[in-house]
Amino acid sequence: MSEQQRDAVANPAKRPTIRDVAAVAGVSKSLVSLVYSDPEKVSEARKGRVLAAAEELGFRPNLLARSLATNMSDFIGILVADPVNPVFAEIIDAASLEFDRAGRRGLMTTAVLPQSGTVRLLNEGTIATLSDLRPRSVLIAGSLPDVTSLGSLAEDRPVVVASGLAEGLPSAGSVRTDDRKGLALLIEHLTSLGHSDIAHLGGMTAVGRSRADAYEEAMTRHGLARHVHVQDSDFTELGGYVAATSLLSRENRPTAIIAANDLAALGVQRALDERGLTPEDVALTGYDNSFLASIAGVSLTSVDPHNGVIGREAARWLIEAEAGNDSLPHELLIEPRLVVRRSSGSGI
Amino acid sequence: MSEQQRDAVANPAKRPTIRDVAAVAGVSKSLVSLVYSDPEKVSEARKGRVLAAAEELGFRPNLLARSLATNMSDFIGILVADPVNPVFAEIIDAASLEFDRAGRRGLMTTAVLPQSGTVRLLNEGTIATLSDLRPRSVLIAGSLPDVTSLGSLAEDRPVVVASGLAEGLPSAGSVRTDDRKGLALLIEHLTSLGHSDIAHLGGMTAVGRSRADAYEEAMTRHGLARHVHVQDSDFTELGGYVAATSLLSRENRPTAIIAANDLAALGVQRALDERGLTPEDVALTGYDNSFLASIAGVSLTSVDPHNGVIGREAARWLIEAEAGNDSLPHELLIEPRLVVRRSSGSGI
């Protein structure tokens, strides 16, 4: 009786290994390994026997052992910048669906320490753990506060940022909305409603700056350069509320406010509400077209970045890049569309 | 020149191992291992030297190797039942904070296949991957559609369900809101406003049934047994909308509707809105007190389950259980409080 067999008898509950499968299928251990790592190279007949034996024993390859041997796991690491922002849930959902279609798996973690307040802190512990597990590639949803401390996670593997800028990650790709087109749509919409005193609220993050620049550009193109006003705000409800409070206490308050995203727009809406201001007094728009915008009591005019498309394209890009095909553009801009609702006072 | 040294010279970029650290610190490989697995047993002096050497070399233990050897990883697996429901984000946030405090790390995945529609399908692939990585314990946020196919993930390790029932998981704990107290608060509130024809919307999930039962009980206690009406609905906005549409087309529509959660309440609100019905016509309440409820244009009266407490307690329980202390109750019920807002027409 071999060591092997004795063990199997003594400990029948133990998870089967390739050795057990090889024994049952009557093939070599190497062949079983091959079946799982490079099935093309094995004849159908033998493959069938191996798979049957595996099925019979309830064998599943040990990911940990495989990862240790190859120095690489086969899942996709997902970093979420802000779990509270529903936009990222939409993007991750779309990406996950695409991963699933490709037979790939994603494991996620929050990139930012919860409740770290206005100064968002990278959740370095979790990121290190994810990194130690050596994911084959990494999807980042949103912009990270400090990309440099991603450390080894961003090295030696494909990285794609969905709905954020790939600043500081030279080899990373980025799939995002075309802010210039988005802001152009907003300015066109608002000017067509007669607005000229249009303020922008945002500018405090990388994406915020991009949108603020696009706002300024569009305003200038419409001959409204002297009305340009950017009020500092982050992308949170509270940030929007604070910024709006300050903006609305100015002598000449704007007749329209463009918030850099839906969450901030919600904060603006609260500030307007508190002052009894309606869309007829101050038009308001957001950006993201998250489900928040479509809530009956919110009814927020918003730019739809096509979050599903962004998530899907980011996922596809990652899968392509894993296959070694990195002849892709560094940045993929998705053309947005405008969704008009009551908040802009257009009477719809 | 040893194999070891030759290798270090030939490949300086290679990640250092405990052997390298041991060499630099002038101690044995075993000691280095001990420093990371059971630091208590090592004298301060030697520990200091090992840690200094590790720092100098930039050494971090290889999680994969450790996991293979111990047949167990040291992270906590997190399963999210519904990533779109903001309640779970709040719970996970609180739990993550607690994990972080304890020096533990969590890795997350969506338990349910995105866009699988009304029949929610368990995302078995990702769950299997998580399971293969052998997390030390598992936190489940929300109720899973089919717990049986969790397979080995739920075996041989502590499992705690946060904000959901541990049905089908005999050895799992559960931290959730006390539905009976929550519904009692709601019925008291609504009856004190003069309502008696109060309908309940939910009952299609495990938690839904629990709340429906609690509703019936509270109604009966208030002598309103003949007004009991449960309209089937799931926990989504669309589900709430559909259920409300059907409910409002009845001959005698109720004067108050209790939705089983905030998301469904949002759907009810949309249906009411479409019919021009105000809180004075039909009072509406939710359950979760998610940030959705506090949005100015929503202003939903809701039961606050203390999501932060639920997440925190679930995390603590898990950490306790990992330490072998499982002399804990099978279910921990958190006492909720009522947050009154405009939707119940109480004039606030």
Place this chain on the structure above:
DNA sequence: CTGTTAGCGCTTTCAA
């Protein structure tokens, strides 16, 4: 505390 030995389950290489 040290040092040695064995082993976790898989991949990889190589000669047969």
Place this chain on the structure above:
DNA sequence: TTGAAAGCGCTAACAG
């Protein structure tokens, strides 16, 4: 295709 052998980086057990 096979079988053997070495190795991934760590843990675990044990004699010193």
